[in-house]
Amino acid sequence: MALEHADVLRAAHLARLGLNDDEAAHYLDDLGRILEMVDQLQSLDTEGVAPLAHPLETTQRLRADEVTEADQRDQFQRCAPAVEQGLYLVPRVVE
């Protein structure tokens, strides 16, 4: 499945990575070769094989639905780029 310039720009947009045309072109060749390598998987017959998501094949444990954490907002916000009155600041979203 050959990769095109538009595919790289589409993936970059979906991933919210700000790439310009030149940068996308820079990645196109590498990603094309990686996908070519990955395409070896298609030569293997996996009909009827169940996908394996967890190497120990265990199901996800659920914890009890209880509040266990204390409020640490101030501590967590200390490493934020911009906060004010306990809120994270971002550019205006609603005019």
Next chain:
Amino acid sequence: MHDKTLTELAAGLAAGEFSSRELTESLLARIERHDGDLNSFITVTPEQALAAADAADGARGEAGPLAGVPLALKDIFCTTGVKTSAGSRMLDNFVAPYDATVVEKLKAAGTVSLGKTNMDEFAMGSSNENSFYGPVKNPWDGSAVPGGSSGGSAAAVAAGLVPAAMGTDTGGSIRQPAAFCGITGLKPTYGRVSRYGIIAYASSLDQAGPMARTAEDCARLLGAIAGHDPRDSTSVARGVPDYTEELAAPLSGLKIGLPTEYFGEGLDPDVERAVREAIRVYESLGATVREVSLPHTHYAIPAYYVIAPAEASSNLARYDGVRFGHRCDAPADLTDLYKRSRAEGFGEEVQRRILMGTHTLSEGFFDAYYKKAQQVRRLIRQDFLDAFDEFDVLMGPASPTPAFDLGAKKDPVSMYLQDIYTIAINLAGIPGISVPAGFVGGRPVGLQILGTHFAEARLLNVAHQFQQATDWHLRRPALAEETL
């Protein structure tokens, strides 16, 4: 003191031959002298280290077996009050508000962290050339890479700056740098060690483990960090054995399988010679050796380079410039904030893998790539389970070549192929250890030993017995021979 193993240092501390402060000061002086060139540390924390050393000295007599022992942490473990960068510009300003469980456990054991070691950005790399903080040099040869992504940890141990360090292994990132630097590195079974507070790369593959000079040291450290953690739902609720108990068990009757696929095309003949010589040592210790096939090995790298980038693209979505990490200047709107913060904060390899992962997970491609790779993952795991019906352990090289030169591999695919013998182990979730087993052109070679899920005690025993019969693990680079 820097030439002693962690086990010897612990014994010296317990016997009162020296204090933790003396030991810590001595190693901090070595870091000061040698690390400017080696670049194995991103952050050195002398004040915290000396305070922890004094606390350990004060508790002497009541403290545990690792009390006062210095070590270092890969800069992927969150540490309260100390920068945790994951080797990335994105987190250059990040000071975690909490400790990873591994860090908590090591502190509880009384160990003294000297700082945070250099690494490939977000653990993506096989050479430690992808760090925002520059490449690490291999202590055996300054023109060679130390391996990645735990290359800083491996180099610091090999150079005698610390007796041990913590690493993480997603596709070989403990075992390959351990092999390149001539130290011992253990990747435990997936779920054996909590991942809470470890910056995530690929969540179904990442696992933390110890890197030290000997298997005995790794056994002591694994005992300190292993165990169930309610804060990590993928950690396994299973008791932690005393990993030092079985170290001395004899190896007579041990059944070793040699995967034919690990001795094929692409393997440096001198590396093969060293590994086969190491296996002959096992035969002299009473083990039997036979070939075995892991028929899906060839598909491990393609499967990994679908699964790991897919998980990474999801995990790295949290770096959005809003709550922590790098934020671009004067964003025009929210989308601009996200896009520019991420483009500026992430390095090239990280961007490449995010793009790859996002593409393979996107509409129209999911079944052909992600689902297919997860099916292949099951076949790879089954190969190992079948082999372990017949054999106690499998052995082969940790890497097809010794450490390569800095800057030698410019093409990502050729770099990815470096992990051909380590990656399948992460897909299957089994444990693996690399032990020093010789040299090629003055650069170390690692023997990789694999076991079935939760067979760490057996692996450590098998590695320890080799180290009782050989002296490869005692060899030191010239840098580590210097008294300061």
